[in-house]
Amino acid sequence: MAEIDWFPLALSLRVALIATVFVVIFGVALGWLLARRRFFGRELLDAAVTLPLVLPPTVLGYYLLVLLGRRSPIGQAIEAITGQSLVFTWEGAVVAAAIGALPLMVKTSRAAIASVDTNLEDAARTLGESELRVFWRVTMPLASRGIIAASMLAFARALGDFGATLMVAGNIPGRTQTAAIAIFDAAQAGRDNYALVLVLILSVVALVLVYSTNKLTTGER
Numbered sequence: 476m477a478e479i480d481w482f483p484l485a486l487s488l489r490v491a492l493i494a495t496v497f498v499v500i501f502g503v504a505l506g507w508l509l510a511r512r513r514f515f516g517r518e519l520l521d522a523a524v525t526l527p528l529v530l531p532p533t534v535l536g537y538y539l540l541v542l543l544g545r546r547s548p549i550g551q552a553i554e555a556i557t558g559q560s561l562v563f564t565w566e567g568a569v570v571a572a573a574i575g576a577l578p579l580m581v582k583t584s585r586a587a588i589a590s591v592d593t594n595l596e597d598a599a600r601t602l603g604e605s606e607l608r609v610f611w612r613v614t615m616p617l618a619s620r621g622i623i624a625a626s627m628l629a630f631a632r633a634l635g636d637f638g639a640t641l642m643v644a645g646n647i648p649g650r651t652q653t654a655a656i657a658i659f660d661a662a663q664a665g666r667d668n669y670a671l672v673l674v675l676i677l678s679v680v681a682l683v684l685v686y687s688t689n690k691l692t693t694g695e696r
Contacts, residue, residue: 479672482649483657486565487677490640490653491633494573498629502580503588503622507610509581510588521581528578532638539571539643561643565651568644572633580629587621588614624691631684635677 509521527535543561544550554560561567591614599609615622637655644651646660654673661670 479669480657483652483654484673484676486568486652487634487654490565490568490572490636491630494569494576494633495626495630497569497573498576498580498633499622499626502577502625502629503584505577505581506584506622506625507588507614510585521585524581525578527574527639532575532636533642535574536571536639536642539567539574539639543567543570543643563643563645563647563651565644568636568640568651568653571639571643572636575636575639576629576632579632580625583625583628584618584622587618587625590621591617620691624688627684627688627691631681634680 505520505524509517540562541547542549543553545554545560545562550560550562561570595617596609596613599613600606604612635655636653637659640653641656644653646652646656652660654677658670658673658677661667661673
């Protein structure tokens with residue numbers, strides 16, 4: 476067997492970890508907003524957040540490519556601040572993976588927060604706790620199992636992202652080629668052993684994460 480190139484796997488892990496950090500921050504905030512606040516357009520917001528889960532990956536990637544490209548105001552602003560475009564960079568892969576994983580985080584954390592007894596939160600408020608302290612000291616601890624489970628699902632989703640990442644970050648070996656893209660390349664080139672190694676690694680990681688998520692959400696040991 477030829478020497479294994481571990482760069483795509485290492486890049487995928489880095490991209491997934493960073494994407495998951497952003498997804499947890501924004502996903503929990505959106506989950507709380509959707510679970511605890513009533514406002515006009517709430518379900519429309521939920522639908523918009525869920526959209527990346529049902530759109531074809533290439534469609535999602537095209538939207539991101541247009542949104543982050545040099546012709547868009549957002550792309551121009553990012554380039555002015557950072558000195559480079561996000562398109563065809565590993566940072567672009569982080570954005571694509573995060574957008575793809577966000578719906579899982581929002582949906583699961585919303586359900587976890589909604590399951591918390593509001594009477595406990597109200598009791599904390601009557602004791603003089605601020606909304607922020609109620610969130611950190613009451614809501615988060617009680618919803619923690621669901622939020623941790625959501626984080627693991629988001630990581631698994633980000634780790635295996637393909638279509639949107641390919642559109643936004645491209646397929647540049649040694650720079651933006653993630654494990655999922657490397658598997659596609661290897662299969663096309665007839666390097667079946669290399670593809671199989673990456674497939675098995677990603678499958679084992681995904682299986683462990685999903686199994687752990689099931690344990691957390693069902694409460695079994």
